[in-house]
Amino acid sequence: MEFAGKLRDARLARGWSIEEVGVQLRLPARVIAQVEEGDLEGLGAPIYRRGYLRSFGRLVGLPEDEIEQALQQEQAPAPALVATGVRPRSEYVIERYVRPATYIALTALIALPVVWWAASGKLGEGLAGNRFDLQPPLAGEGGALVALPQRPAPASMATEQTEVLRASLIAVPPMANVGPTLPVATPEASTPADDGADGVDNIVGSGRFEAVLELDDKSWVEVSASGRRVHQALRTPGRWVYRSEQPLQFTIGNSRHARLTTNGTAVDLSAHRSPNDVVRVEVFGGEG
Secondary structure, X not given: OHHHHHHHHHHHHHOOOHHHHHHXXXXXXXXXXXXXXXXXXXXXXXHHHHHHHHHHHHHHOOOHXXXXXXXXXXXXOOOOOOOOOOOOHHHHHHHHHHHHHHHHHHHHHHHHHHHXXXXXXXXXXXXXXXXXXXXXXXXXHHHXXXXXXXXXXXXXXXXXXXXXXXXXXXXXXXXXXXXXXXXXXXXXXXXXXXXXXXXXXXXXXXXXXXXXXXXXXXXEEEEXXXXXXXXXXXXXXXXXXXXXXXXXXXXXXXXXXXXXXXXXXXXXXXXXXXXXXXXXXXXXXXXX
């Protein structure tokens, strides 16, 4: 390469060694030696080789036009264009539209009968009819097996589902808050006499302490013993007697129509009445 010889001659004219040029250009001495020999193939990509030539030429003072001419010779030729095959439009249309449409049609043919069968109720009737009686047959006289009568299938699955739903809606009272000392009086177990009608007392619990609650109007009553609820109900007008061996806490709604006495002594409910006409009071707390 003619330009490589000019680089070497210019370096020698300045009295520089290959190592000194490498230090100034911050390149290894091996790279400088290859550039002077014109061996540029092992120096990386063309952009790096052109950079080495430009930097070396400017360092030793070669004219810019000679440097640019050498760079143009070093510039790699553009790659030749290779013609590729053209995809037919019919193939593109089949790939883009026909194949997805085919998949959709096959899916619809498989899914639509199943959806129709389920929507028409046939699926539920089929499942309801496939019942297995797991009861073993009984042995009759002489060792012969006697088959048990089969249980008739329900008229429809909707009837069974209605019965299950109705059973699931039965209210079960919470047992964690029921105290062991006094029994809970529930509206289902009460009779007309239990509601305090005709002057008959409704007695709850047992013990040496006695609290009497008289109501002139409907009232919400809750009675607790040692923090555990033992009585809770919406009571009609009447007379209730609570007996216990421990202090009782009363919560009485509509308290202006209620009177409370403990062991024959009247309790002043007005001293415990809140603005919304609810009384919260504890009795027998100081008696041993």
